[in-house]
């Protein structure tokens with residue numbers, strides 16, 4: 001090895017021999033080279049993805065132990081838990097790996113047990129998560145135009161915590177990279193299995209109504225092409241799939257969903273009055289989705305394109321994850337700036353038309369917007385996080401989600417903390433990793449319950465709207 005004058009090894013970038021470098025080089029890459037690389041990735045991916053699938057080739061969710069249930073899911077004393085099960089042989093009794101060993105339950109069984117405990121006793125209320133009657137599901141979008149900031153991880157973990165808490169959850173993947181879809185084992189063949197047909201139907205219906213007006217005026221209608229006609233027959237239920245979680249459903253994504261970014265502006269050019277930002281909200285509402293679920297989590301691509309705008313406009317709660325570093329804070333500030341100009345220009349355009357017609361204007365509104373610090377390293381980032389907190393005040397979620405090795409370590413088939421079996425980790429590492437995501441959920445849930453309570457009281461006329 002080459003050494004410097006003091007005898008230390010030289011840095012690795014010195015003394016590279018060009019002839020040796022040439023000998024190691026492969027041939028130049030052509031366009032077709034990308035296809036070959038993509039194909040190698042696809043094969044590797046399906047190898048990874050197939051590990052740990054059940055016989056039917058689907059993901060399966062692990063079991064939950066009596067310890068975990070009584071510690072994290074139904075907070076009763078383990079002895080009481082066992083007693084109640086013994087007294088009620090009709091309840092799920094769990095299975096054990098060894099004779100007399102710990103009992104393990106499926107999540108489905110946990111949900112039935114929770115319903116039972118929830119219907120009993122004095123503190124029972126607490127076992128069932130609060131959801132005011134008669135109010136629609138809350139939609140939560142997780143967005144930031146920077147990639148790798150923890151959007152998908154945060155959305156997936158919140159969805160799983162909410163499901164463990166007993167809520168009925170729908171996850172909508174608007175990112176054509178489909179990470180969220182992989183996490184939930186979704187199968188999507190093309191854009192017709194994604195949110196795309198819902199957007200297409202919204203436009204198709206607009207066009208149909210528009211055509212009726214044209215006919216009434218004696219003008220020629222605009223043609224509805226084949227795909228719009230097909231979309232008019234589709235509902236949210238056609239694209240919702242179940243997952244390996246009994247109370248999480250999915251509208252998946254796939255590369256073709258990106259097509260929407262090109263199609264939507266073309267539609268908008270053809271019909272200037274089409275409210276493209278309302279498409280997702282309107283279709284979810286019209287198809288009754290907001291009554292079937294308690295929470296809808298929308299994962300968005302790292303861009304402020306038409307899909308993200310639709311997701312954000314549909315959202316009641318907006319979460320913006322970012323890391324406590326200068327660059328991520330800086331670009332998150334710009335993201336908020338872009339949000340302002342994007343939605344302000346939509347409002348301006350709409351309200352100009354409304355004023356001309358003497359109609360009331362519109363304004364977007366979100367129940368709450370929170371920036372969330374993710375992948376936090378207290379030893380390195382404390383100062384920056386404190387500064388961010390000072391400037392953002394209440395907009396910053398009070399909990400900083402710690403960096404945890406559990407996320408990367410969990411393995412191919414398990415996505416994050418809640419799918420991992422705690423026996424695979426040092427108990428302390430597990431408890432710490434889980435705690436930070438439990439706290440992330442707790443901060444979110446406090447927000448959610450406050451918002452639901454506000455609406456409940458407004459509906460009863462107890463609060464001025």
Ligand SMILES: Nc1ncnc2c1ncn2[C@@H]1O[C@H](COP(=O)(O)OP(=O)(O)O)[C@@H](O)[C@H]1O
Pocket residue numbers: 146147148149150151152153154179302374375376401402403404405407408
């Ligand atoms: N709290 C965390 N601790 C450790 N790694 C994390 C954490 N949150 C996210 N990551 C990792 O950071 C990377 C980017 O996260 P991801 O959620 O995919 O971001 P985005 O959706 O914004 O692109 C992933 O490799 C993910 O596993």
Ligand SMILES: [Mg+2]
Pocket residue numbers: 151152153175179300
């Ligand atoms: Mg993502």
